Amino acid sequence: xxxxxxxxxxxxxxxxxxxxxxxxxxxxxxxxxxxxxxxxxxxxxxxxxxxxxxxxxxxxxxxxxxxxxxxxxxxxxxxxxxxxxxxxxxxxxxxxxxxxxxxxxxxxxxxxxxxxxxxxxxxxxxxxxxxxxxxxxxxxxxxxxxxxxxxxxxxxxxxxxxxxxxxxxxxxxxxxxxxxxxxxxxxxxxxxxxxxxxxxxxxxxxxxxxxxxxxxxxxxxxxxxxxxxxxxxxxxxxxxxxxxxxxxxxxxxxxxxxxxxxxxxxxxxxxxxxxxxxxxxxxxxxxxxxxxxxxxxxxxxxxxxxxxxxxxxxxxxxxxxxxxxxxxxxxxxxxxxxxxxxxxxxxxxxxxxxxxxxxxxxxxxxxxxxxxxxxxxxxxxxxxxxxxxxxxxxxxxxxxxxxxxxxxxxxxxxxxxxxxxxxxxxxxx
Numbered sequence: 001x002x003x004x005x006x007x008x009x010x011x012x013x014x015x016x017x018x019x020x021x022x023x024x025x026x027x028x029x030x031x032x033x034x035x036x037x038x039x040x041x042x043x044x045x046x047x048x049x050x051x052x053x054x055x056x057x058x059x060x061x062x063x064x065x066x067x068x069x070x071x072x073x074x075x076x077x078x079x080x081x082x083x084x085x086x087x088x089x090x091x092x093x094x095x096x097x098x099x100x101x102x103x104x105x106x107x108x109x110x111x112x113x114x115x116x117x118x119x120x121x122x123x124x125x126x127x128x129x130x131x132x133x134x135x136x137x138x139x140x141x142x143x144x145x146x147x148x149x150x151x152x153x154x155x156x157x158x159x160x161x162x163x164x165x166x167x168x169x170x171x172x173x174x175x176x177x178x179x180x181x182x183x184x185x186x187x188x189x190x191x192x193x194x195x196x197x198x199x200x201x202x203x204x205x206x207x208x209x210x211x212x213x214x215x216x217x218x219x220x221x222x223x224x225x226x227x228x229x230x231x232x233x234x235x236x237x238x239x240x241x242x243x244x245x246x247x248x249x250x251x252x253x254x255x256x257x258x259x260x261x262x263x264x265x266x267x268x269x270x271x272x273x274x275x276x277x278x279x280x281x282x283x284x285x286x287x288x289x290x291x292x293x294x295x296x297x298x299x300x301x302x303x304x305x306x307x308x309x310x311x312x313x314x315x316x317x318x319x320x321x322x323x324x325x326x327x328x329x330x331x332x333x334x335x336x337x338x339x340x341x342x343x344x345x346x347x348x349x350x351x352x353x354x355x356x357x358x359x360x361x362x363x364x365x366x367x368x369x370x371x372x373x374x375x376x377x378x379x380x381x382x383x384x385x386x387x388x389x390x391x392x393x394x395x396x397x398x399x400x401x402x403x404x405x406x407x408x409x410x411x412x413x414x415x416x417x418x419x420x421x422x423x424x425x426x427x428x429x
């Protein structure tokens with residue numbers, strides 16, 4: 001029996017011991033959402049006087065923090081790759097940075113643009129073989145196993161998951177032990193528009209399709225309505241409560257997948273405590289680094305890929321702005337284009353961008369031109385279908401005139417006349 005070697009073999013240490021591993025100019029890489037090691041970030045903030053030009057690289061922060069608001073100036077700075085509720089205002093206030101990216105390219109971007117790296121991450125406790133699991137996450141952090149030192153927050157409430165997110169104690173610079181609840185996200189309320197959108201999509205999904213769903217009420221409603229299907233596969237970016245229920249129903253077995261047959265592949269998990277308990281030691285779910293799950297070339301190897309993601313605005317040429325709201329940055333690209341392109345090249349693949357036809361204020365989300373300041377997330381040449389509660393506009397292979405006509409047909413009825421006049425004035429119809 002091989003003995004565990006290295007400093008981490010001595011057992012857990014206080015979170016502030018992380019500071020012993022931080023040098024001037026260190027680039028700290030932290031995972032997305034439920035994988036965030038809160039005690040370790042707390043320790044960096046508390047010990048900020050010892051730091052110099054340290055950066056934390058992270059996507060979608062959910063917690064408002066002093067370092068994200070720029071309170072530690074040149075000592076500790078936040079670099080974001082997808083704005084979340086904890087960083088949106090800070091970005092608007094120019095207190096942190098935002099780096100454009102496709103989620104699939106995050107490991108490469110971090111390798112090319114960071115230097116003295118250390119990864120901090122949430123994990124399950126080590127098992128009898130000395131292996132931690134990164135639990136709810138693999139994302140970009142798992143890509144650095146064996147490349148960079150890790151300092152872990154081992155949490156009694158973190159599920160032990162399977163896949164390429166395992167790290168041996170000998171590869172860990174240190175670890176601390178906590179027992180705290182994980183971040184949860186719940187889709188509250190029931191909007192009839194989401195059900196209408198889901199009903200438009202479900203009939204187009206064949207048995208045996210390989211599905212990818214984004215986060216939100218509409219994808220969860222699609223998952224609910226798919227429970228009568230057979231032999232579905234899952235190859236997704238985020239694994240949610242909706243997908244858990246789809247697997248439980250027996251509709252998703254992964255039996256027809258070409259890769260990881262019988263496994264439900266994802267790069268991170270986000271949802272309820274029920275989901276996290278279901279994931280614990282569940283060999284059917286496989287977590288993989290995002291440069292594998294979101295690689296359009298790997299996605300395209302599956303047959304009948306169905307990708308469903310949300311957008312905030314679509315113009316009459318089919319350009320989709322999914323990371324700005326009313327021309328102001330709100331999030332980032334995420335993996336939307338990764339899966340749109342993967343579905344495009346998949347045999348029988350389909351990609352759907354979903355949106356309510358109008359905002360809560362009554363403003364049309366189908367626009368003659370995108371709102372000034374909006375950025376294009378998915379190119380018009382890549383967008384396949386756009387879906388609102390009023391129907392489906394299929395755009396791939398259609399002329400600009402046909403696209404404009406199809407999009408106007410699924411706009412809110414009160415806006416269609418104005419959109420038609422705008423399309424004629426723009427020379428689209």
